[in-house]
Amino acid sequence: MESRPPADLARALYAALAAGDREQLDALLHPEFTGRTAEGLPYGIGGDHDGPAAMRRNGWGAIARHFEARAEPERFLDLADGRLLVTGRYHGHGKQGGAVLDAAFAHLIAVDQGRIKSLEQFTDTARWHDAAGPLRTVLLDFEGSVATLRLNRPDKGNAIDESMAADLAEAATQIAERSDVRAVLIAGNGPNFTVGGDLSLFAGTAREQLPNRLRRMIDSYHLAIERLTSIDAPVVAAVRGGAGGGGLGLIYAADIVVAADDARFALGYGALGLTADGGNTWFLPRMVGIRRAQELFLLNRRLTAQEALDFGLVSRLASSDSVESEANALAATLAAGPTRAFGAVRRMLRQSFETGLSDQLEAEKESIIATSRNRDANEGIAAFVAKRRPQFRGD
Missing domain, CATH: 3.90.226.10 (2-enoyl-CoA Hydratase; Chain A, domain 1)
Incomplete structure (x- = not known):
């Protein structure tokens, strides 16, 4: 990696992020990597992230949890201080029904010993808020x-x-x-x-x-x-x-x-x-x-x-x-449990304070009959007989 130009490393970084390739990210990022996401991003995403793991989890990972977004670089410029300036646009959308995401970005990237040591993000945070959807608090x-x-x-x-x-x-x-x-x-x-x-x-x-x-x-x-x-x-x-x-x-x-x-x-x-x-x-x-x-x-x-x-x-x-x-x-x-059965139990427990014993017994009977038709019930019974851990699917 030592001989790769910074622009090539940056292109590889954007490709790895788009593909969700953690192995490639680990290879590209310096062990002492630091990242800074833009202050003012929604969901509290903005801030400093020390180390590759923190950036993957709380920077890029937090973005991925809330947005379907891809950074599309357009220009790469070597700066006098040795850093690389990358400009482009984020495209995508929020996962909670907001507007389409179309936001300009500038990334300042520093390279050390053939690996990316830091990345500082600047972007139009208002566009991100528009794409985030209706939730604010x-x-x-x-x-x-x-x-x-x-x-x-x-x-x-x-x-x-x-x-x-x-x-x-x-x-x-x-x-x-x-x-x-x-x-x-x-x-x-x-x-x-x-x-x-x-x-x-x-x-x-x-x-x-x-x-x-x-x-x-x-x-x-x-x-x-x-x-x-x-x-x-x-x-x-x-x-x-x-x-x-x-x-x-x-x-x-x-x-x-x-x-x-x-x-x-x-x-x-x-x-x-x-x-x-x-x-x-x-x-x-x-x-x-x-x-x-x-x-x-x-x-x-x-x-x-x-x-x-x-x-x-x-x-x-x-x-x-x-x-x-x-x-x-x-x-x-x-x-990982039998979700439909859990739901029926949640409701029966709460209604039990207002329901007479006869009605509650009837509710239990009808509920267990209904859940016995679920695939999770079949799996649970089969796992019990086979003395193995059940693999419930929630249905």
């Missing part, structure tokens, strides 16, 4: 059979405002519409899961306008919760930092909740002179009991992570730096 990734829904207002504690409520409804709809999703992971960017409703929205709205503004926001948010609870795919939540108010609804929608051992939980409505949203008055008594729910609402009691575990609000605890990795592993395990 949440990130939605589809990787394999796992959908990851990530709240993305870290500077506001992932507080839920009108935009986030609408984004959550849209994201939940997209998840519900995809038959290939077999598990969902919900998490938050930054130090908090979500502090609940955006109090700056409440404080900054005139008294006579607040009811209608709350109605619009909560309508969207409740739609998101309903759709997340109705899908077949199991839901896992990874909770760090604070989780409060209506934001607890996202925890209730989950089947398994992994919380950091220093996480905190609170309702907070009493301190605001408000009642509840996010399904708090429905889910909470069923999870922790009516007496504990009354105490949490009326005394505005805050729970530590251990208390939330003892109360039954969360499923398990992990250290703060391992919460997401554990939740990811659980989501991957669930995604």
